[in-house]
Amino acid sequence: xxxxxxxxxxxxxxxxxxxxxxxxxxxxxxxxxxxxxxxxxxxxxxxxxxxxxxxxxxxxxxxxxxxxxxxxxxxxxxxxxxxxxxxxxxxxxxxxxxxxxxxxxxxxxxxxxxxxxxxxxxxxxxxxxxxxxxxxxxxxxxxxxxxxxxxxxxxxxxxxxxxxxxxxxxxxxxxxxxxxxxxxxxxxxxxxxxxxxxxxxxxxxxxxxxxxxxxxxxxxxxxxxxxxxxxxxxxxxxxxxxxxxxxxxxxxxxxxxxxxxxxxxxxxxxxxxxxxxxxxxxxxxxxxxxxxxxxxxxxxxxxxxxxxxxxxxxxxxxxxxxxxxxxxxxxxxxxxxxxxxxxxxxxxxxxxxxxxxxxxxxxxxxxxxxxxxxxxxxxxxxxxxxxxxxxxxxxxxxxxxxxxxxxxxxxxxxxxxxxxxxxxxxxxxxxxxxxxxxxxxxxxxxxxxxxxxxxxxxxxxxxxxxxxxxxxxxxxxxxxxxxxxxxxxxxxxxxxxxxxxxxxxxxxxxxxxxxxxxxxxxxxxxxxxxxxxxxxxxxxxxxxxxxxxxxxxxxxxxxxxxxxxxxxxxxxxxxxxxxxxxxxxxxxxxxxxxxxxx
Amino acid sequence: xxxxxxxxxxxxxxxxxxxxxxxxxxxxxxxxxxxxxxxxxxxxxxxxxxxxxxxxxxxxxxxxxxxxxxxxxxxxxxxxxxxxxxxxxxxxxxxxxxxxxxxxxxxxxxxxxxxxxxxxxxxxxxxxxxxxxxxxxxxxxxxxxxxxxxxxxxxxxxxxxxxxxxxxxxxxxxxxxxxxxxxxxxxxxxxxxxxxxxxxxxxxxxxxxxxxxxxxxxxxxxxxxxxxxxxxxxxxxxxxxxxxxxxxxxxxxxxxxxxxxxxxxxxxxxxxxxxxxxxxxxxxxxxxxxxxxxxxxxxxxxxxxxxxxxxxxxxxxxx
Numbered sequence: 076x077x078x079x080x081x082x083x084x085x086x087x088x089x090x091x092x093x094x095x096x097x098x099x100x101x102x103x104x105x106x107x108x109x110x111x112x113x114x115x116x117x118x119x120x121x122x123x124x125x126x127x128x129x130x131x132x133x134x135x136x137x138x139x140x141x142x143x144x145x146x147x148x149x150x151x152x153x154x155x156x157x158x159x160x161x162x163x164x165x166x167x168x169x170x171x172x173x174x175x176x177x178x179x180x181x182x183x184x185x186x187x188x189x190x191x192x193x194x195x196x197x198x199x200x201x202x203x204x205x206x207x208x209x210x211x212x213x214x215x216x217x218x219x220x221x222x223x224x225x226x227x228x229x230x231x232x233x234x235x236x237x238x239x240x241x242x243x244x245x246x247x248x249x250x251x252x253x254x255x256x257x258x259x260x261x262x263x264x265x266x267x268x269x270x271x272x273x274x275x276x277x278x279x280x281x282x283x284x285x286x287x288x289x290x291x292x293x294x295x296x297x298x299x300x301x302x303x304x305x306x307x308x309x310x311x312x313x314x315x316x317x318x319x320x321x322x323x324x325x326x327x328x329x330x331x332x333x334x335x336x337x338x339x340x341x342x343x344x345x346x347x348x349x350x351x352x353x354x355x356x357x358x359x360x361x362x363x364x365x366x367x368x369x370x371x372x373x374x375x376x377x378x379x380x381x382x383x384x385x386x387x388x389x390x391x392x393x394x395x396x397x398x399x400x401x402x403x404x405x406x407x408x409x410x411x412x413x414x415x416x417x418x419x420x421x422x423x424x425x426x427x428x429x430x431x432x433x434x435x436x437x438x439x440x441x442x443x444x445x446x447x448x449x450x451x452x453x454x455x456x457x458x459x460x461x462x463x464x465x466x467x468x469x470x471x472x473x474x475x476x477x478x479x480x481x482x483x484x485x486x487x488x489x490x491x492x493x494x495x496x497x498x499x500x501x502x503x504x505x506x507x508x509x510x511x512x513x514x515x516x517x518x519x520x521x522x523x524x525x526x527x528x529x530x531x532x533x534x535x536x537x538x539x540x541x542x543x544x545x546x547x548x549x550x551x552x553x554x555x556x557x558x559x560x561x562x563x564x565x566x567x568x569x570x571x572x573x574x575x576x577x578x579x580x581x582x583x584x585x586x587x588x589x590x591x592x593x594x595x596x597x598x599x600x601x602x603x604x605x606x607x608x609x610x611x612x613x614x615x616x617x618x619x620x621x622x623x624x625x626x627x628x629x630x631x632x633x634x635x636x637x638x639x640x641x642x643x644x645x646x647x648x649x650x651x652x653x654x655x656x657x658x659x660x661x662x663x664x665x666x667x668x669x670x671x672x673x
Numbered sequence: 674x675x676x677x678x679x680x681x682x683x684x685x686x687x688x689x690x691x692x693x694x695x696x697x698x699x700x701x702x703x704x705x706x707x708x709x710x711x712x713x714x715x716x717x718x719x720x721x722x723x724x725x726x727x728x729x730x731x732x733x734x735x736x737x738x739x740x741x742x743x744x745x746x747x748x749x750x751x752x753x754x755x756x757x758x759x760x761x762x763x764x765x766x767x768x769x770x771x772x773x774x775x776x777x778x779x780x781x782x783x784x785x786x787x788x789x790x791x792x793x794x795x796x797x798x799x800x801x802x803x804x805x806x807x808x809x810x811x812x813x814x815x816x817x818x819x820x821x822x823x824x825x826x827x828x829x830x831x832x833x834x835x836x837x838x839x840x841x842x843x844x845x846x847x848x849x850x851x852x853x854x855x856x857x858x859x860x861x862x863x864x865x866x867x868x869x870x871x872x873x874x875x876x877x878x879x880x881x882x883x884x885x886x887x888x889x890x891x892x893x894x895x896x897x898x899x900x901x902x903x904x905x906x907x908x909x910x911x912x913x914x915x916x917x918x919x920x921x922x923x924x925x926x927x928x929x930x931x932x933x934x935x936x937x938x939x940x941x942x943x944x945x946x947x948x949x950x951x952x953x954x955x956x957x958x959x960x961x962x963x964x965x966x967x968x969x970x971x972x973x974x975x976x977x978x979x980x981x982x983x984x985x986x987x988x989x990x991x992x
Contacts, residue, residue, distance in 0.1 A: 146839070150950070152757040160708060160756070241725050246718040298758050318767050319757040320950055321942035322842055345839060347950075348940040352826070356839055359831055363839070539955055540704045544722045548704045591719030 081617060128179035130655060132335070132668050138327050140338035140671055146363040148353045150320045150346020155303045156282035157235055157242035162661060165279045166367070167323050167344060169663040171218070171308035174281030175209050175228070176273065178659035180390060182460030182569035184273055185665070188212055188223065188283065188309060188332075190259075193272075204268035204614045209276065211259040215332040217285045218313040225255045228276060230286035233293065240297045244280040251275050268612045270619055271570040278568060278660045283309065311337035311667035321346055331667070338670035351375060357647040358385040364671075365654055366647045367662055372512075373447025376645070385649045389448055392658025393459045393566025393574060394642040396450065396513075398436065398520075398559055399596040400429055400635050405504070405556045412586045413549075413556045416597055420558070421499045427484035428501065429634035431477040432559075435523040436637050438470050445512045445519075450640035457627040458641050459658070463571050465624040468631050470638075477527040486528070494528040503558035506534040506550075508541040513561060516639065531559075546589050553590035555597070563642050569659040571623045572610065578630045579607050598635045674983070678976065685972045692968045693961075697742065700957050701735045707755040707955045729755055742961065752958030756951070761962040764947060769929075771842060772943035775862050775936075776928045782867030783874055784921065790871075791878025792910060795886060806875060813872025822865045822938040829861060836861055840941040862939040866932055870924070877920060881913040915985055922978035926970035 084101060087093040134140070151167030159165040175189040184192045190210040193199020200207050215223035234240060236248040252264040253275070263275050275281065285307050292300035306314050309332065312325035323344040327337050345363070353366040358379035369376065369387070376387050400423045401414060409415035422428050438452035454470035457463050486494040486501060494501045505520070507513045514535055521531045534557065536550045541562070549556050566574040576582055580599040584592035603626055610622040630636050646662070648654050651672045655665040708722050726732055730741065742752065751761040790810075794803040830838040837858050844854045885891065886909050894908045895901075933945040940946075944963060951959035982989050 142845070152754075153759075155758075158758055238724060241721055241728055243717050243721055245721055249718075298753075304759065316843070318842065318942060319754075319759065319764060320947060321767075324843060341845075343843070345841065345940065347942065347946055348839070348937065352838065352938070355831065360834065360838075362837055539706075539953065543704065543706045543955075544708060544719070544726065545704055545706050550704070588719070589723065591722065593719075 128181055128183050129185055129665065129668065130653065132670065133653075133672075134335055134338045134670050137329070137331070137335055137337065138340050141340060143339040143342040143669065143671075144363045144365075145342065145344045146348075146353045146356055146366045147344055147346045148348050148350045148367070151317075151323055151344065152319045153303065154306045154317060154323075155297075155300070156279070156284065157231075157240065157244050158298075158303075159243055159279070162368075163346070165282075166661045166663045168282055168306065169279070169310070169661045170312055170323065170325055170342070170344070170666060171306045171310045171314055172282035172284060173309050174278055174283065175211070175276040176278075176281070177664045178278050178569050178657055180657040180659070182462075182659055184277065188215055200272060204265070204270055204272070204612075206262050206264045207272040208256065208260060208262045211261070212332055213259055215309050216330045217287075217309055218307045218328055219285075219288075220330075221285065221287055223283070223285075223309055224258050225261045226258075227283055227286045228261045229253055229255050230290065230293075231281075231283050232275065234284070234289065234297075235280075237293065239295045240293070247274045247280040268614055270610075270612070270614050270616070271568075271572050273570070274568065278664070312339075312342055315341070333667060336667040342666075354379050354647050357649060358382055358387075361385065361649060364649050364652045369645045369647055370449075371645075372445075373449050376449075376647075377447075379647075383650075385647050387448070388644075388646045388648060388654065388656055390644040390646075390656045390658045391459055391641070392644055393457070393569075393571070394563050395453070395456060395458060395566075396516075396561065396563045396639045396642055397456060398432075398561045398637040398639060399555070400432060400637070401555055401558050401560075402596055402598045402635055405558060410586070414554065414597065416583050416585055416599075422501055422503070423558070423635070425484060425486075426634070427480045428486070431480045431527060431529070432524075433634045433637045434471060434473050434477040434480070435527055435529070436520055436639060437472040437523055438639055439472065441516050441519055442640055445515050446640050449645045450512075450642060453638050453641050454631065455627055456631050456636055456638050457571050457575065457623060458638075459566070460569050462620050463623045463627075465627045465631075467624075467628050472523075474523060474526045481527065488528045492528055493530050501529040503529065503531050504534060505531050505559040505561070506536060506541075506552075506557040507561040508538040508552075509535045510538065516561065544589070544591065551590065553584050553592075553595055555584065555595050560595075561639070575607060575610075575623060575626050578603055578626070578636075580604050596635050598630065598633060600629055600633070603629045678980070681976050681979070685976075689965075689968060689972060693743070693746075693965055694739065696961060696964050696968075697739045698735065700960055701738065703955070706731060707957075742958075746965075751962045754951075754956055754959050756954050756956045756959070761959050764959060765944065765962065765966070768942055768944045768947050771840075771941060772929065772945070775840075775859060775941050775943060776866065776932055778859065779863045779866035779932075780870060780921075780924065780928055782863060783870035786867070786871035787874030787878050791875045792882050792905065792913075794875070795879045795882035796905060796909075798883060803879075806879075810872040810875045813868050814876070816869070817934075818865050818869050818932070819934045819938060821869065822861070822935055825861045825865060826938070838939060840939050842942055862932075862935050862941055866935055874917070874920070878913070878917055881916050882909060885909050885913040911985065915982060918981050918985065919978045922974045922981065923971070925974045925977075926967055929967070929970055 084093065084098060088098045147163055149163045151163045153164055154168045156165065156168040156172050159168055173187050176184045176186050176192055179185050186192050188211060190212050191197060193207050193209060195202065211225060217223055232248050232253040235242045235244045254262050254264065256262050263272065288302040288307055289300055304317060311328055311331045313328040315324040315326050317323050326341045327339065331337065350369050350371050354369045354371050354376060356363045357366040359382045361384045380387055401420050402423065403414045403416060404418035404420050405414045407418050409417055442450055442452040452470065454468035455465050481494055486496045489495050505517060507517060517533045521533060524531045540548060540550055541552050543551055545551060552560060552562055577593045578598055579594060582592045582594040583597050584590045584595045606622045606626050610619050613619040613622060631638060644658050653670050653672060655668045656662065657664055706726065708725060730738055745752065754761055754764055757764060790806050794806045797803055826838045829836045838861065840858050840862065844851055846854055891904060891908055894904045929944065933949045936943045936946040937949060947959065948963045
């Protein structure tokens with residue numbers, strides 16, 4: 076089937092001449108799965124049935140739901156969304172502040188402060204991909220009664236991109252231009268065709284702060300703004316009190332812009348403690364309604380779930396736990412820098428060694444014995460949304476095949492059982508951060524490697540050091556002064572463009588960029604670079620998805636990157652609570668729709 | 674006396690300065706920065722991290738940062754939390770009431786257990802009561818608080834379902850119901866800390882009283898025909914209390930410092946949990962402020978203990 080025919084079919088569905096189901100069946104005949112088919116339809120402007128993106132909201136009036144108790148084992152420390160470091164703060168500020176649109180669990184946009192999601196059909200997205208026009212809801216009030224308008228949106232753009240403020244959201248605003256069209260319309264302009272336009276003002280980076288309260292604090296004095304600690308937003312709950320690192324409380328906002336919402340009269344987020352006891356407080360004692368991010372062994376969760384009070388919610392996102400095989404030599408120093416880009420790793424430059432390493436990672440066992448439901452094994456680096464998942468990669472665990480490959484490539488076992496060739500011994504340093512499942516994974520791989528004549532030395536570094544940006548420290552993951560390393564990388568949006576820049580040649584992590592480059596494995600490939608550049612400007616969604624799948628196949632096929640398990644979002648809630656969760660947005664992204672079944 | 678206090682306070686200044694230099698250097702040398710989560714998030718450009726580091730002064734040399742810290746401390750500015758972006762004194766003040774209630778009560782509980790039990794055990798050495806008290810005290814201070822804490826939670830919260838194990842600072846209730854909820858949630862952390870401390874102090878009080886009770890003047894007092902009660906309270910305990918007072922006074926800074934492990938287990942938002950989260954997130958100004966305040970309190974309570982000696986034992990004079 077060619078592209079034109081595909082578009083023709085999609086238009087037929089849009090015009091109601093063909094049913095969605097029939098379309099999915101036709102696609103299935105070409106090997107395209109149902110979720111992928113639905114995704115294709117959204118590109119053609121066919122909005123998915125609302126039930127698909129967001130579950131139905133049943134309460135028929137505002138309030139009356141009592142008190143909602145949420146438990147975070149990591150407490151929020153600040154509430155200005157532009158300062159938010161990490162998800163706890165993004166979640167907490169999302170209670171009060173809202174973006175123009177949010178990401179639903181299936182990777183589609185849901186309008187929140189926008190009147191509708193822009194598309195080519197409603198003339199929101201320009202045909203040439205150089206601008207997107209957002210129409211705002213007209214009935215939105217800030218919690219202090221002021222009217223929300225395009226001026227506020229424009230202000231947030233200027234605030235976020237101001238270098239004096241050093242906002243964590245700045246990455247989404249510094250390369251775009253925003254103009255006010257009228258009081259309730261803004262246009263985001265790009266200097267080149269941009270297929271992924273849903274970044275500025277969307278999701279966690281798009282939370283709106285009110286111009287009238289922040290306009291005098293939009294510079295170096297940003298941290299003095301009183302509203303930083305007493306936020307005024309447009310959300311369904313408004314601010315009551317906040318103790319950093321402990322407790323956040325809110326109450327229903329009577330003038331909220333969407334009818335019948337919220338359900339609860341008051342809500343609180345308690346922070347602190349540890350993940351296991353947070354799971355207990357929901358699943359076992361029922362003291363709390365919802366517990367966030369339960370990084371707990373699945374066996375424990377299952378045992379707690381057996382009490383019958385609550386259930387575990389597993390929501391797929393793009394986070395992935397993976398291994399990197401260094402493309403450069405970590406043991407040679409060039410210009411005062413180890414793992415220098417001009418060097419080659421003495422062992423990993425042989426594809427046979429890399430392929431053997433991939434064969435020695437027993438992903439199925441790692442899933443079964445370590446992560447359970449909280450970490451499904453995967454052969455792909457790019458796993459979600461489903462439209463970007465490659466069908467071409469496979470995962471296999473075979474010590475025999477690894478041995479065979481290494482024998483063929485001439486890596487012979489020495490007297491101590493360790494393979495060597497031309498004076499290079501297969502002895503690798505494998506580093507990761509301190510975290511129980513990671514240490515267990517390291518051991519599983521170490522044992523398998525030993526059976527193939529590869530010696531692995533394990534190293535674990537405290538997370539706050541491993542992930543720090545400290546230029547003076549040799550143990551950071553960005554420096555990668557080891558042969559192999561393992562960690563989880565997150566995918567903040569339902570679009571892989573920013574996620575996949577981790578392997579482009581201009582992002583190589585090195586001294587020149589203070590080791591802040593995103594290509595930490597230091598793998599370079601011309602075809603990958605070309606595919607990435609093409610995807611940046613490709614407006615045809617089908618072709619663009621194909622480019623990302625190709626990129627995944629290139630990096631995973633090189634075996635410099637070995638995906639292990641996906642890390643979905645795991646949380647617990649009481650049986651009668653109906654939380655609306657999404658792996659593509661913050662936990663609180665649709666808190667207004669949470670309710671309790673009675 | 675006044676002269677003595679003034680001299681001691683003057684001596685305290687260089688030692689506090691020394692403490693602050695050591696603390697600051699150790700913290701500055703510790704690896705890592707507060708922006709760990711920014712690093713793994715691809716949506717945040719690396720320049721933001723570098724800008725933040727620069728704006729918080731993390732890239733300046735250590736001595737420049739120390740002098741900046743010291744001068745603002747002298748002006749009464751405690752610094753500015755990297756993580757919460759508010760002033761550290763505000764953070765500490767927010768935590769103080771809870772810390773004082775929970776840790777303070779637990780110390781009172783510990784004293785209420787240790788004093789009578791220790792004295793009674795010492796007046797009847799090797800009796801059945803003494804043996805039982807001794808055994809329990811041994812068990813009490815051999816079990817770490819994180820273990821007893823978890824045990825309490827498993828038994829009282831999960832098995833019996835009587836008490837909540839998440840401490841809440843804001844209870845939406847008034848009057849007696851508020852008080853009752855407060856008692857219910859405070860009782861476990863207080864007992865965990867109180868029993869642990871009480872057990873250690875019981876042993877201490879017992880040996881202190883035993884030391885005194887054998888002295889000749891006690892025999893004299895008894896032979897004068899004074900009732901046993903008067904002998905113990907007026908003659909024995911008053912003298913035996915001197916070392917106990919030192920111990921209790923030196924323990925007082927802990928009341929302000931919080932109890933890191935117990936606060937973490939029961940989610941008590943006290944200063945201990947502030948300190949541990951600050952350490953975990955490399956929030957240097959907060960760690961610095963909390964530990965430095967702690968150092969000041971230790972110096973102050975040492976002085977206080979010395980002054981109380983004089984009141985308890987007129988034989989001690991100050992020169």
